[in-house]
Amino acid sequence: MRIIKKVKEMQEFAxxxxxSKKTIGFVPTMGYLHQGHMSLVQESKARSSCTVVSIFVNPTQFAPNEDLAKYPRDLKKDCLLLENAGVDVLFFPDAQEIYPEGFDTYIYPDSLSRIHEGEFRPIHFRGVCTIVGMLFNIVKPHFAFFGQKDAQQAAVIKRMCTDLKFDLEVVVCPIIRENDGLAMSSRNVYLAPKERQQAxxxxxxLLHAQKLISEGVRNTNRIVEExxxxxxGIENHKLDYIRIxxxxxxxxxxxxxxxxDYYILIACRVGVTRLIDNELIRF
Structure with missing residues (x-):
């Protein structure tokens, strides 16, 4: 696996x-990889002749009160996972390489980024679109792979690609869950044992919502209330929203x-850890 840290080197290699007519599959991550990320890698390998993974904890998508400083990191473990999975390139720039002194240009997504997650994390999608747009220009992928767990983020990125004419396909892959159903997330490591059990x-x-729908319930207020x-039942929680x-x-x-088709979206703090999840409902 080749490790590239400089923008110019990555652009030249891409x-x-x-x-040489190679297709590039790209999986952008913030590291601390789990099987959710690796499922994106496998999808990229199935569709592309070269798979590039980036690891970059993007400071512009974190508000001052969020967890940038303590976001989990384990580069050695990440590299081992990626090498074992047959990844071709790890792009691992530092913050100065991406945001040099004087950086002053951001991508501001509009209506889709103001609702749901955007209400609770107002600068989040600006930061996401800015870094993802930059990474697309650096890596030059034919395909980019994102997880359904961040369904709204994937929709915002698709909208950005359409509006700004990025020449690539955004592929959204299914949520990968732990054995008990909890959606895999790098932030799950923050959960205390009892919080993890209750999360x-x-x-x-979400399963109960699916059951109600299968029984013929169509009123979303009733589904949300149940x-x-x-x-x-989660002792220490703060529900930000459930939206259908x-x-x-x-x-x-x-x-x-x-x-x-509909998404049932959840955002909830369990202890101090903010978790999101969703389910896609097809009729």
Whole structure:
């Protein structure tokens, strides 16, 4: 596995790959990798002749009160996972390489980034789109792979690619879960043992929502209320939101209708750890 730390070197190597008619698959990450990330790597390897993974903890997507400083890191373990998976290139720049002194240009996504996650993390999607847009220009991928766990983020990035005419395909891959159903996340490491045990109630609430829908319930207020009752079983929690939204434009809906797809979105703090999860509902 080749490790590249400089933007110019990565751009030149990507250019050489494209000239030689190689397809580039790209998995952008913030490191502390788990099987969710590795599922994206496997999808990239299946579709591409060269797989590039980036590790960069992006400071511009964290608000001052968030967990940038303590975000988990383990580069040695990450490199071992990537090498064993057959990744071709690790792009591992430092913050100065990406945001040199005088950096002053950001990508501001509009309406889709202001709702749901955007209400609770106002600068988040600006930072995400800025770094992802930069990485696309550096790595020059044909395919970029993202996880469904960050469903709204994937939709914002797709919108950015459409609006700014990025010549690549964004591929959204299924959520990978622990054996008990908790969505895999680098932040799960923050959970105390009892919190970890109780956090599975987020997934249980999604399963209950699916059961209600399969039984014919279409009123989203009822579905959300019953989900809230399950989540109340988490002793130390703060629910930011449960939203049932159109899977295309992420607008909230009151009634589910045949012929449309929906996401059930959850954001909840368990102890001090903020977790997100979702389920895609297809009719």
């Amino acid at each position: 250019g050489e790959l494209r000239l 599975v109630k987020l997934y249980e609430s 989900m809230i009752q399950i989540i109340k 939204v159109n899977a295309v434009n992420f607008s909230e809906v009151e009634m589910l209708k045949t012929g449309a």
